Amino acid sequence: MNTIALRLLKTVTLLLAGLFGLFVFAGNLMDYNSNYEFVHHVLSMDTTFEGNSLMWRAFESTTVHTIAYWGLIIAEGIFSTLAFIGVYHMLKNIKAPGRKFNQSKSFGYYAFILGFAIWFFGFVVIGSEWFAMWQSQIWNGKETAMDITSVWIGFAILLALKDEDLDA
Numbered sequence: 001m002n003t004i005a006l007r008l009l010k011t012v013t014l015l016l017a018g019l020f021g022l023f024v025f026a027g028n029l030m031d032y033n034s035n036y037e038f039v040h041h042v043l044s045m046d047t048t049f050e051g052n053s054l055m056w057r058a059f060e061s062t063t064v065h066t067i068a069y070w071g072l073i074i075a076e077g078i079f080s081t082l083a084f085i086g087v088y089h090m091l092k093n094i095k096a097p098g099r100k101f102n103q104s105k106s107f108g109y110y111a112f113i114l115g116f117a118i119w120f121f122g123f124v125v126i127g128s129e130w131f132a133m134w135q136s137q138i139w140n141g142k143e144t145a146m147d148i149t150s151v152w153i154g155f156a157i158l159l160a161l162k163d164e165d166l167d168a
Contacts, residue, residue, distance in 0.1 A: 003164060004095070006163070007163060014111065014155070014159065017115065018080045018081075018082075019080075021115070028076065029073065036065070037139075040062070042127050043064065044059065048136055058131070079115050082107050083107070086108035087108075090104050105160075116152060119152065120145065123145030124145050127141065128141075
C-alpha cells in the first residue's frame with residue numbers, strides 16, 4: 001500500500017470539507033438575507049402543515065432568528081478553520097512516522113465533530129424534527145443536510161484509519 005498516497009487522500013478530503021465550509025460560510029455572509037429567510041421560516045414554522053399541533057415549538061422572535069443564524073454562521077466558520085488547521089498539520093507531518101501523522105489529524109476530528117453538530121444535529125434533528133422543517137415544501141433542507149452528513153461520515157471514517165510508518 002502506498003502510505004503517502006493514502007495520507008494525501010485523507011488530507012485532500014479534509015481540505016475539500018474545509019472548502020465546503022468556507023463556501024457555505026461566505027455564502028451566508030454574501031447572501032445574508034436569503035439564507036436568513038431560511039432560518040426565519042424554519043424557526044417560525046410558518047410553512048409547515050396547516051393545523052400542525054407542534055406549533056408551540058415555533059419562535060416568532062426575529063432576535064432569536066438572528067442569534068440562531070449568527071450562531072450557524074460562526075459554527076460554519078469555525079468548522080472550516082478547524083479543517084484548514086488540520087490540513088496544515090497533516091501536510092506538515094505527511095512524511096512523519098505513523099504515530100505522529102495520526103496525532104496530526106486531531107483538528108480534522110474536531111472539524112467533523114462540529115460538522116456533525118451543524119448539519120446532522122442542527123439541520124436534521126433540530127430543524128427537521130423539532131421545528132418540522134420536513135413539512136415545508138419551500139424551506140426544507142433535510143435531504144441536503146443528510147447528504148452532507150453522509151459525506152462527513154465517509155470522510156471521518158477515512159480520516160480515522162490508522163496510518164502506519166512509511167515503507168523504508
